[in-house]
Amino acid sequence: MSETVQAGDHKASVDGDQPRVGVFVCRCGGNISDIVDVDAVARRLSDVRGVVCATTHQFFCSDPGQALIEQSIKEHNLDRVVVAACSPSLHEITFRRAVARAGLNQYLFEHANIREQVSWVITDKSAATDKAERLVRAAVARTRRLAPLQKRRIHIRPSVLVIGGGVAGLTAARDLAARGIHVTLIESSPFLGGRLAQLHRIFPTGQRARDVVTPLIEEVASNPNIVIHTNAELERASGFIGDFHTVVRIMPRGVSEACTNPQEVIDSCPEETVDGFNLGLAKRKAIYMPYAGCYPPVPAIDWRSCTKCGACFEAAAGKGIDLDEKPREVMIAAGAIVIAAGLNTYAPRHGEYGYGQFQEVVTLAQLNRMLDPTGPTAGKLTVNGRSVRRVGFMHCVGSLQHEGIHKPMRDGRINQYCSRVCCTTTMHAAEEIKDRFPGVQVYDFHEDIRTYGRRHESYYDHVCQQGVAFIRFDPLRPPTVEADTKGEFPLVVKTTDRLTFGEELEVPLDLLVLATGLVARDMSKLVDLYRCSVGADRFLLEVHPKLRPVELAAFGLFLAGSVQGPMDIAESTAAAAAAASKASALIKAGQIELDPFVARVDEHHCSGCKVCLYVCPFTAIERNDSTKTARVNEALCTGCGTCVASCPCNAIQQQGFEDSQVESELMALLAGKPPAEELLAAV
Amino acid sequence: MSVSTRDWRADLKVFRERMGGLSEEKKAWAKAQRQTLKAISDALKQGPMTIPQISAAAHLPSPDVIWHVMAMKRYGKIAEAGQSGDYYLYQLREEA
Amino acid sequence: MTKIKSYYDGLVLGAGIAGMQAALDLAGQGFEVLLVDREPSIGGVMVGLNKVFPTLDCSSCICTPRMAEAAHSERIKLLTYTELIAARKQDQGFAVKLRKKPRYVVEEDCIGCSKCELACNYYTGHDFDCGLGARPAIYIPHGNAIPQVPVLDPDSCMFDGNCARVCPTNCIDFTQQAEEIEVTAGAIIVATGLKLSAMDAKKEYGGHEYPNVMNPLAMERVQSSNGPYGHILRPSDGKIPHSIAYVQCAGSRDKSIGVPYCSRVCCMYALKQAIMIRHQLHDAEVTIYHMDIRAFGKGYEQFYRRAVAEGVKVVKAKVARISEVENQDLNLRVELIDEGGRVADIRHDLVVLSLGTMPGWRPGGALPIEIDEDGFITIPEMATRPANSSVDGIFVAGVATGPKDIPDAIVEAGAAAMEAAMYLDRTRSHEAVPA
Amino acid sequence: MNGNGKLKIGMYWASSCGGCDISLLEIGDKILDLIQIADVAFWPCAADFKYQTVAGYPDGYMDICFFNGGVRNSEQEEVARLLRKKSKLLVAYGTCASDGGIPALANMNSVAEIFDAAYHSNPSIDNPNGIEPRPHVETAVGTLEIPTFYPAVLNLGQIVHADFAIPGCPPQAEDVWEAIGALVSGATPQHNGDRRIGCTSRSVCDECVREKKMTRIAAFRRHHMFRPEPGWCLLEQGAMCLGPATRGGCGALCPQAGMRCEGCYGPAPGATDQGSAMIGAIGGMLEATTEKRAQEMVDEIVDPPGTFYRFSMATGNLKVAQKH
């Protein structure tokens, strides 16, 4: 909720009363007064209607200078102040504070820039003096139209919703909870850990992924400040920074902690289905746990393959199994939201580099499962029961696509972008193959090797030394994969090699690993509920990659990890911590104070034409369908004023930049022309 | 902030001593720079010139010339005066 | 005497973009921060850049609001022109010793009018413009500097007193001396940034030897409208170059020069500078000689393709040698990969060596942290705690942990601030925790 | 009220098409009610009144006088001043009187250009001697005087003070009747602070049933180029519908029929310059994300001043083109 700060300084005359303006022209130790005749400016201004004092000083920014302003306000009972000095970017705050100290509303102050934009750029003294005078007159004209304003204050509910239970979501939740902030973590699948849990080893440390994810989950699960909902789907959302309300639908798990013999229960299930955790390389039961040590340590029922035969119910002796469990809804109130919804790997099309056509063509993620000693092949490098002798890696599958060469994705767009992690992942996997299976020959088909990160290049370097053969293809003529007709190997990759100056190569292989790229998930619900911006690459789009890299345009929504684009584990972790830092700052402050230069709708003038709704980049304007008028949500408004220029009925005004204020400034600059009042009378 | 009563002239003397005075080397450097600047100014009295033209007129290597010309430009003594082929022309500013 | 408090929750070393962001994020969470930079202005490398990839925003448009925010924050105290002598871990936080170098200008009294700068008549190379531009002995570091306060360089001062004579506030103080400052800091964030690898690391490229073989940061300044020339000109004779070459990996991915790693930003800055050259000099030809184009970040590949579409020539080649020929033009002997390995001699007006990034500062005992063999700060748990150094309580952000582009450095700064905040929560006494 | 206790009303047409006079008759049977309470003191279109008759009235004789059409020549100015004097309430009736209307589009051209089109270069004109009207013509019977042609069309308010304005081209009968009723009863009609009556206090969009789907304009299309989808905002479909920037009161007649609003009720409440208001509004509605595309789309708009100021040139900021 937003409210205005009560500053208790309402000494300001309203329109109609004659404002009492004080004008203070700074000499700036000669920086201004050497060119601008500041005494003449003050003298001429003292004749202007409403100006009750006009004076100069060597340095108004100095303590005595500020004291003079304060004293004059009291002495002359001023209710408007104009300081003509350097650029407002330097001392506007200084003078606003001085004005406030004298008991006047700080927004009844106007700053005229007669140094950077007058004395330092004009050589002709009389022209400079005239210009300074005009600018000060305009400032006086503007101040006379000013109204006292109050800063906005928005209270922040001290809790955060984290969406996504992968490494980024877990990290953000852990960090926020460590700072004593209440966190609700929701995960759409039945288990935490996300993609990290599926990885085998992570670079550049070579740690086992399981060794990283398990302690992280433990930390999160054991923290009393964190509430976890798995199987949770977003349903509805409302609210804004400080007070978001999100309703999630908790889908039935079918199994509760009361089930004491999960493994027996799983074993009892007669239904087998494709094991998604092992990327289709294995099968699992309809009631399942993805891996030993997963969290929660409670099986879940895959309702698509469950026949409700009741075998599990019997195996558990009825304890903790509910085959008729219903979904339920939970409302989560939060002051801020961290979105860590993660991403997907690119699914190659049927026939793309032989994928789906040959069993010997797998994705890099599948290879990672194969290399995992706890994985479906128990860490053996075999295909169809045969040991692999020659393995090839194909880079950029689903990334760095070119118009006309690659088929577009479902939305008609191709994936132009680089998926960032695949090169190093490939080098890392190649290194592991070389280390663990020294006899295996490794071939690497690439366009560029982008081992950009620190210590990433050393993998590349190392596998070069280990004898991995690198073959560089032309991206506009990608390699082809065929069955090897000579029969010794199942596959052959045909390509030209730029590194050997265009040599035509045929490389027979036992296994071809596709380094598939990373793609955004279908986030339409999320995007819809929180009105997120989406980039051309379908990932969520930050406000600005440098100014606000982990924030969405709407205040209070933060991005953590690969929901924003491809990232490796370290980068996701860093992004999650950065998002946590922003959310934590918001929560710890308890409230935010914002400049009062917000837009306001005059409902009597508003025609409800919705024009303003198109322009606001911060979705701060909504339309009340019953009154058919627009309303500005002050908590979201950033005060750009774009809607003001858009409103065809002039029903929106920006505080501090109202039409009448800007126009009176304009008219004063065009001095000698009709009095502003007359021109504005019709408005 | 207030205007102080500091006696900078006295301080400067102490400062100069503390910094080891004005060495011969430094004097030579300053003199060389004054000469270079003057040579460039003198050359430009003939009218706008490119860097190679100044270099030829002032008998100075062109990297030195461009550096000093740019210094004079930054501090308002020289202004650009259009282009001649692949080079910009420079001229003395009237007020300088 | 510099007036500061005796205790700060966080000490941030380095006020480049990562340090400023870390300081802001830490202050944003309610902590008091001391932000220290050894240079006379905050802003680091970024404030001197022309544009930034892949959005081509103006670098100072992004950097200066951050600088102002850091300077105006009530919870951040800036100490410029100050170096760390040593920090030692103690029961509560760190005992820190700093050295504030003399500016010879009273910061509080200066109004930034630059009259002194204009009154000083002796010029020397300006570091901000990589030596291509001049500055007098007393100078405000640059137009966007914060604080807008000059610094006097005694080495080039002729002791003529001109500066003090024109100063309207009499704020030039020749009596200033280096000052040692001792504070206690609850936690430390190291954001000491980068320096480029040496121009002459590869002798065969003629860096330092030929005036028209340029450093990429110098090229940034040359491309900037407020740079030393105001136009793209070559440093030997002010000629508008028609043919410009970029030599990639001129200071990275080469064990022999001690930089085995990929510097991560060179491909992108070369592409960006090439685009900016094409924007400013429409008929100029820009060729980038490279082995891999590492356009890995968000929007980077698209940027690469845009550069190619805008006419930047990107050529897979190895550059063997650069030699100066008549008119101070440069000859590049290259092996053209896509032309069957043909060796060619190609002449250019100007060559930019895409130098690598190296750590901008080595603690050398000033901080009790471990350093990797390549000079970057050791991060024991790089994948899970990317901002934690080997010492609990000392965190690292930006290029100090390895080469990084600006978005990654900013994100990591946020992570470092979060880690520091958590550490402070863990270690500080409760009453000190702000509400 | 004088004499018989009935109101004295007047109606005058200046630079207008006559549609306004007819629109007053459109109130239908109610005209009889009007006659019950009011005598017509002046209505050149309907009855034979001489200016001298009006000049003979005492000042303020007429209770209400409706003035339609803009002021294009000296006669119209003279009558406007006369009627101001002789009327208690002077009402600018119709868009020409209130905002200049279609005739004010001629403000984009100089008098010479207008005369050239009207008397010379138009193919349907037969004027072999190239005669143009002149204020003074010497003839055998003496000097003939005709009114002076002014360099621009002005609205009534730029000549004399008008108490109220009823916008519309023409004003809608129901609204007119309501406004008359209010004026007759002596009450100040509802006018939203800007003295416009017989219209709503909102824009045409308020009355329009077409829905904005919040899609952005992909390309501007003129009416012959496409068949608008029913129920969907015409502007979003690319028609340059001036609804958002136009005063309501017509019941969104044109958009209802699939035609874009051309802006005949003049500026929307709160605005004085209809064209600027419309340009401001569409600024945020285009799909264009690059400068090039924005420029292309803007270039697709035919005759921007004529489009945006079709009915309100005289109240816009600029009012006349520089040729004058």
Place this chain on the structure above:
Amino acid sequence: MDENEATFHSGGNGATPWQPRIIGFLCYWCSYTGADNAGTARMKYAPNVDVVKVMCSGRIDPDLIGKAFANGADGVLVLGCHIGDCHYISGNHKTMVRMPLVRRVLEGMGIEPERFRHEWVSAAEGEKFSRLVTEMTEQVRALGPLNWRERLHACGVGHGMDLAPWGEERP
């Protein structure tokens, strides 16, 4: 004396030669800072552009431009952040659509295109700002005074009542 009374005569009938009167609408974050940057670098430029500061170029209502011309401006300069640099994400995208339309309307009304200029100036482009100001001033000077208000008077506008749309009562 009212603050709006003349101190600067644009008629050019006295001893002072006529000076173009140009209004510059500048966004705060880039262009205004760019103008400050020109000052810090002591770049000299013509004194004829008077700056009206707004937070975003998206706030520059086309109405303000019309009002400026109608009330004595001889030229109008609109400056905003470069596309992509907007402090408010996309405020300048609106400017990018509006200004070409304003230009076409002004052209239709016979105002020379040199009197209206719309450019992007970043915070670092002080040089560009000073160049634009000087260029614009010289262009407008070459065209001479616009005198729109006098023009309107010559057409009879404002003789009877005032410029209010249709006869708002005088205060």
